[in-house]
Amino acid sequence: HDTKTPPYATSDKTSFAYISARDRWPVIITGAIDDVFRTLSESNDAEKNAEGKRIIEDLVALKYELQHDRKLSPIRDDGTPDVALYNHELEALGTPSWFNVPWLFSECYLYKRMSTSFSMSQHWKSYDVFARQKNDTFRSSRPAVYEIATRFKDLVNGLAAKTEEAANKTPEEHEEAQRLLFVEMCEICLWGNATDLSLLTSLSYEDIQKLQGAKARKESEKNILANDLQQAYDTLKKARDEGKKERRVDIVLDNSGFELYVDLILASYLLTSGLATLVVLHPKSIPWFVSDVLPSDFASILGALANPKGFFAASSTPAAEDGKDAAASSSSTAAAPLSDAEAADISFVFSQLAQHHAEGELLLRPNRFWTHGGSFWRLPASDPELHEDLKTSELVIFKGDLNYRKLTGDAMWDPTTPFTEAIGPLGPGSGVNVMALRTCKADVVVGLQPGLDEELRAREGGGGDSGSRKWAWSGQYAVVSYSGGK
Numbered sequence: 001h002d003t004k005t006p007p008y009a010t011s012d013k014t015s016f017a018y019i020s021a022r023d024r025w026p027v028i029i030t031g032a033i034d035d036v037f038r039t040l041s042e043s044n045d046a047e048k049n050a051e052g053k054r055i056i057e058d059l060v061a062l063k064y065e066l067q068h069d070r071k072l073s074p075i076r077d078d079g080t081p082d083v084a085l086y087n088h089e090l091e092a093l094g095t096p097s098w099f100n101v102p103w104l105f106s107e108c109y110l111y112k113r114m115s116t117s118f119s120m121s122q123h124w125k126s127y128d129v130f131a132r133q134k135n136d137t138f139r140s141s142r143p144a145v146y147e148i149a150t151r152f153k154d155l156v157n158g159l160a161a162k163t164e165e166a167a168n169k170t171p172e173e174h175e176e177a178q179r180l181l182f183v184e185m186c187e188i189c190l191w192g193n194a195t196d197l198s199l200l201t202s203l204s205y206e207d208i209q210k211l212q213g214a215k216a217r218k219e220s221e222k223n224i225l226a227n228d229l230q231q232a233y234d235t236l237k238k239a240r241d242e243g244k245k246e247r248r249v250d251i252v253l254d255n256s257g258f259e260l261y262v263d264l265i266l267a268s269y270l271l272t273s274g275l276a277t278l279v280v281l282h283p284k285s286i287p288w289f290v291s292d293v294l295p296s297d298f299a300s301i302l303g304a305l306a307n308p309k310g311f312f313a314a315s316s317t318p319a320a321e322d323g324k325d326a327a328a329s330s331s332s333t334a335a336a337p338l339s340d341a342e343a344a345d346i347s348f349v350f351s352q353l354a355q356h357h358a359e360g361e362l363l364l365r366p367n368r369f370w371t372h373g374g375s376f377w378r379l380p381a382s383d384p385e386l387h388e389d390l391k392t393s394e395l396v397i398f399k400g401d402l403n404y405r406k407l408t409g410d411a412m413w414d415p416t417t418p419f420t421e422a423i424g425p426l427g428p429g430s431g432v433n434v435m436a437l438r439t440c441k442a443d444v445v446v447g448l449q450p451g452l453d454e455e456l457r458a459r460e461g462g463g464g465d466s467g468s469r470k471w472a473w474s475g476q477y478a479v480v481s482y483s484g485g486k
């Protein structure tokens, strides 16, 4: 069920796959080792500490194997059914080595392998080695969190109050205003994906803020290279206008922290505007690509929003002090207390979310499929139940770069290939309406106008004639792609 188009591989020195394996993954493993060290140093539990040391040894061995281009070894059986899937795939690939393996599979393997070191212990079973980083970065996003909370509050009040201004609008003007609101909410949600932790390991506090504000979003509109938002809007509007009783939207989540925050804002907007009556969120089941959402992150973000003064005022942490985390360290210098007005606006977001949750309109639905090593081309065949479930949704929104790579099989498509073709079995006829909201952080891209890739490569830093599609690596550009599956 895989695409016939060959996938990107770590052996290709012009691809971001090679650079990821050579430069980024060792840094990520080292960060995990440091994190376990730190937790160890804070614990007096001898058994836990002995296990922690064994976990560190595992992680050191993993880093060694990667950096010395050893073969990917079978994953130890931690009792989860996906271990067999990973190990069968390794065999099918002929037990490849780190620098000669499909990028998508090897990167998923990396996180699955790390997670088994923890899951096979007694005391670290549910330990999230990336939780500290996720929390610290969310703290650094405070100005944008507040800015968006304020905008959201105005918008919800506007939707509820049917203000005079709205009453004076012609139906056409009203409709156009609704459409623009949808576009704005989706763009906020899209650019929230620019700040994931696996890629942006060295962002400063100021850099993060620049990426997140309203001004940045306006300036970035020209960087959306393919934009199918209108089709997604039409789909949701049609369901609402037809008076369909349950109108469900799914969000296959990507990153925690700021991105999850804007996903929740989008979810709440969809519910409040009546474009959806139910939003189902799909988190990951193991610590994944550093910053991806786990069910525990959902709980932490709600906790932070419920108590914004406490969360955002927290001063510098030891991680920040030792200078390992640029974002966290600079956040400590900028932490003036939240004003009452700021805290009230953030609490407003919390109260809306809590209400949706209490009314059963906002659900979290984990599934191990999302942390398998293969692409979503396999979804209908390998998890028919999940496929059936997604068919009942009006729109399934896939957030972020990795989900886009999985939708398209992370394959070396010609960039003008239609999105509907590149997503194979999830395309037309699948019964699933798909929308990808993705900032580009990898080589694969489809749905571009002829000549656009060449034009972007010719720009400064775009890759030129190096053979690398460098413009697509930094999260500066984005694609919003839709496929009607019904």
Ligand code: F6P
Pocket: 016, 020, 107, 193, 196, 197, 198, 199, 254, 255, 289, 399, 400, 401, 402, 403, 405, 441, 442
């Ligand atoms: O390309 C860089 C990268 O870290 C990939 O490894 C991965 O696909 C992606 O970014 C993670 O980004 P996102 O959180 O948007 O999926």
Ligand code: MG
Pocket: 196, 254, 255, 289, 291, 292, 400, 402
């Ligand atoms: Mg991610």
